[in-house]
Amino acid sequence: MSEPSKEVNRHTIAVLVDNEPGVLARVIGLFSGRGYNIESLTVAETDHAAGLSRITIVTTGTPMIIEQIKAQLGRLVPVHKVRDLTLDGPYVERELALVKVVGKGEKRVESLRIADTFRARAVDSSNNSFVFEIVGAASKIDAFIELMQPLGLTEVSRTGAAAISRGNKAI
Amino acid sequence: MAKKKMQGAEIVIEALKEQGVTEIFGYPGGAVLPLYDAIFNQNAIRHILVRQEGGAVHAAEGYARSTGKVGVVLVTSGPGATNAVTGLTDALMDSIPIVCLTGQVPTHLIGNDAFQECDTTGITRPCTKHNYLVKDVNDLAAVVHEAFHVARSGRPGPVVIDLPKDVVMALGNYQEAGTAAAEKYSPRIKGDQSAIAEAVRLLGQAKKPIIYAGGGVINSGPKASKLLNDLVKLTGAPCTLTLMGLGAYPASDKQFVGMLGMHGTYEANLAMHDCDVMLCVGARFDDRITGRLDAFSPGSKKIHIDIDPSSINKNVPVDVPIVGDVGSVLADIVRKWKAAKPKQDKAALKKWWGQIDQWRARKCLAFEQKGEIIKPQHAIRRLFELTQGRETFITTEVGQHQMWAAQYYNFDKPNHWMTSGGLGTMGYGLPAAMGVQIAHPDALVVDIAGEASTLMNIQEMSTIAQYRLPVKVFILNNEYMGMVRQWQELLHGGRYSESYMESLPDFVKLAESFHAAGLRATKASELDDVIKEMLAIDGPVIADIAIDKAENCFPMIPSGAAHNEMLLGPNDKADKPISEEGMVLV
Numbered sequence: 001m002s003e004p005s006k007e008v009n010r011h012t013i014a015v016l017v018d019n020e021p022g023v024l025a026r027v028i029g030l031f032s033g034r035g036y037n038i039e040s041l042t043v044a045e046t047d048h049a050a051g052l053s054r055i056t057i058v059t060t061g062t063p064m065i066i067e068q069i070k071a072q073l074g075r076l077v078p079v080h081k082v083r084d085l086t087l088d089g090p091y092v093e094r095e096l097a098l099v100k101v102v103g104k105g106e107k108r109v110e111s112l113r114i115a116d117t118f119r120a121r122a123v124d125s126s127n128n129s130f131v132f133e134i135v136g137a138a139s140k141i142d143a144f145i146e147l148m149q150p151l152g153l154t155e156v157s158r159t160g161a162a163a164i165s166r167g168n169k170a171i
Numbered sequence: 172m173a174k175k176k177m178q179g180a181e182i183v184i185e186a187l188k189e190q191g192v193t194e195i196f197g198y199p200g201g202a203v204l205p206l207y208d209a210i211f212n213q214n215a216i217r218h219i220l221v222r223q224e225g226g227a228v229h230a231a232e233g234y235a236r237s238t239g240k241v242g243v244v245l246v247t248s249g250p251g252a253t254n255a256v257t258g259l260t261d262a263l264m265d266s267i268p269i270v271c272l273t274g275q276v277p278t279h280l281i282g283n284d285a286f287q288e289c290d291t292t293g294i295t296r297p298c299t300k301h302n303y304l305v306k307d308v309n310d311l312a313a314v315v316h317e318a319f320h321v322a323r324s325g326r327p328g329p330v331v332i333d334l335p336k337d338v339v340m341a342l343g344n345y346q347e348a349g350t351a352a353a354e355k356y357s358p359r360i361k362g363d364q365s366a367i368a369e370a371v372r373l374l375g376q377a378k379k380p381i382i383y384a385g386g387g388v389i390n391s392g393p394k395a396s397k398l399l400n401d402l403v404k405l406t407g408a409p410c411t412l413t414l415m416g417l418g419a420y421p422a423s424d425k426q427f428v429g430m431l432g433m434h435g436t437y438e439a440n441l442a443m444h445d446c447d448v449m450l451c452v453g454a455r456f457d458d459r460i461t462g463r464l465d466a467f468s469p470g471s472k473k474i475h476i477d478i479d480p481s482s483i484n485k486n487v488p489v490d491v492p493i494v495g496d497v498g499s500v501l502a503d504i505v506r507k508w509k510a511a512k513p514k515q516d517k518a519a520l521k522k523w524w525g526q527i528d529q530w531r532a533r534k535c536l537a538f539e540q541k542g543e544i545i546k547p548q549h550a551i552r553r554l555f556e557l558t559q560g561r562e563t564f565i566t567t568e569v570g571q572h573q574m575w576a577a578q579y580y581n582f583d584k585p586n587h588w589m590t591s592g593g594l595g596t597m598g599y600g601l602p603a604a605m606g607v608q609i610a611h612p613d614a615l616v617v618d619i620a621g622e623a624s625t626l627m628n629i630q631e632m633s634t635i636a637q638y639r640l641p642v643k644v645f646i647l648n649n650e651y652m653g654m655v656r657q658w659q660e661l662l663h664g665g666r667y668s669e670s671y672m673e674s675l676p677d678f679v680k681l682a683e684s685f686h687a688a689g690l691r692a693t694k695a696s697e698l699d700d701v702i703k704e705m706l707a708i709d710g711p712v713i714a715d716i717a718i719d720k721a722e723n724c725f726p727m728i729p730s731g732a733a734h735n736e737m738l739l740g741p742n743d744k745a746d747k748p749i750s751e752e753g754m755v756l757v
Binding site for chain 2: 075
């Protein structure tokens with residue numbers, strides 16, 4: 001067989017799991033134990049009646065590693081479905097971040113102006129601070145954070161990616 | 172009418188009975204006392220009391236591997252569970268179905284650093300196929316049923332059920348095994364038909380085919396071994412087996428080219444290197460098999476059958492992956508082959524066999540037994556010859572003796588060879604032999620051992636005595652950790668750092684102290700008589716065979732080398748120094 005590609009790519013993987021104790025530890029332990037990367041990981045219950053949670057993992061690797069990651073996830077007993085959104089077609093990926101900016105005067109005004117362009121909302125404000133809420137692709141949030149840096153950025157909380165395929169097909 | 176409530180411990184025992192369990196290997200302790208009480212009050216399940224929990228898991232592994240059933244272990248919380256970890260990891264690496272029940276402190280104490288508490292599910296998560304912590308007595312039966320289903324389905328493996336003491340003491344409802352477990356977990360059995368058709372096409376066109384089979388064939392059951400046989404005969408291809416696969420194809424057959432890999436035969440490894448179509452059946456291209464990956468069988472089309480999708484394309488990219496049970500896929504291949512009747516290139520196959528015969532003529536396993544110093548190869552060979560005609564099961568420890576056993580003891584049937592392949596656990600063989608003997612009370616069970624390995628679980632001689640198990644421990648005694656010494660000789664300038672053991676026990680007296688017979692051979696002329704006497708004794712025996720201390724395992728693919736860079740014997744090593752990259756590997 002021809003030499004497999006060594007190119008490292010970013011993949012977003014959606015995993016449907018039983019919402020039971022230890023399942024997240026199982027998934028994280030798999031990544032650390034086998035030396036795979038986690039760029040971000042989000043988890044929450046998505047179907048209370050069926051007791052299912054959805055984990056969205058952003059990872060990087062060569063095609064062979066990505067295939068391994070999916071196969072290894074798939075053989076965990078509480079895992080129901082594994083979907084590689086990056087490979088399976090167009091998908092929407094969003095992340096939410098809360099960004100605290102402390103400052104006065106011109107910097108404070110400038111941070112508001114930038115927030116406006118990014119469609120970020122101020123969800124908390126005091127005399128000398130804002131907490132902005134911004135939603136978007138990871139790259140947009142990265143850009144926002146970079147711009148806030150000189151304007152008094154003090155703290156960031158990010159959710160990691162949530163993602164879903166486009167179109168009428170469900171997982 | 173509502174069913175009578177049962178105590179949790181009784182529910183566990185009832186569920187084990189429903190799963191067909193007749194033997195459990197275990198060791199009691201505070202957290203599992205209610206379970207031991209329930210065992211005391213019934214006769215359907217026999218408990219085998221081991222001397223250390225690690226021995227219980229290896230015994231269950233031997234039991235499982237020799238019967239095809241799930242092996243069952245019962246240990247207490249804390250140290251009971253942590254002692255079981257090595258065995259669980261061993262079973263995970265070698266795909267052995269085990270259900271291990273561990274005691275746990277009562278639920279209200281979990282997380283409080285209570286006496287004999289440990290985070291069993293946390294510790295065993297990476298070394299089990301799955302594990303459970305049961306917090307409600309009404310879930311107990313269903314969890315036990317599911318655990319057995321998970322342990323034996325798909326790629327088999329160990330499953331832990333952690334049982335807090337209050338849960339097994341509470342009253343609850345019993346639930347019979349239904350279909351819930353199978354609905355929750357159902358690995359693919361049947362292979363993709365178009366991939367199978369492609370496999371038949373490739374095999375039919377092959378000029379230099381090889382069939383490389385492993386432990387998956389054994390796990391799939393004796394029917395899979397029969398189908399492997401059929402396919403090898405139909406295709407006329409050579410067949411090689413991994414360490415875990417020995418017995419899946421008869422060693423006595425002329426199409427068998429021997430074990431492959433680091434200490435495999437010259438003909439098997441060169442045939443792997445030079446083949447044009449490789450069919451891998453239930454094996455996983457691990458580093459002991461492939462040697463240097465970038466030089467592994469460079470010119471071949473590869474077909475891989477495995478029930479575990481994660482085994483496919485893990486180390487070696489393959490052209491035709493087939494996910495499914497080996498038995499089911501082999502049946503489909505054989506059927507399709509018979510229907511298609513492919514026109515094979517007979518001339519090419521003849522030439523291929525001519526080449527293989529030339530490699531065979533190198534006689535890579537030849538050895539010379541001269542004088543009175545016993546060659547280990549000779550000792551195994553004589554053991555093999557003198558045990559013919561008896562139903563014989565062989566277990567091994569880990570090291571040189573293990574490789575010699577694999578090379579010089581020929582297996583014609585599956586499930587008769589128990590060895591720690593993946594994890595390489597010294598101390599596996601003695602308890603495993605115990606488990607095999609429990610399952611097959613009338614068979615001959617021999618643990619081919621090294622003196623260092625066997626000391627790691629020597630306490631199990633006491634279990635062997637208690638249950639009057641006629642296990643034979645055949646020690647190839649070179650007073651060294653032989654494989655460590657061999658690598659130190661080849662890679663570290665002969666600096667034998669800590670690989671020699673002073674003050675070894677007198678194994679004859681040791682045997683006697685455990686109510687077993689002790690025998691010793693120090694000269695080649697004594698060997699046959701000692702083996703015959705060992706086989707004649709109706710009870711446990713330790714036979715201490717003093718072998719050549721300097722002998723090494725050959726042939727050998729040095730670490731970091733390719734299949735066609737094998738060393739055939741001690742004289743081969745001078746001109747092929749082991750690379751630095753190779754030294755890093757284990």
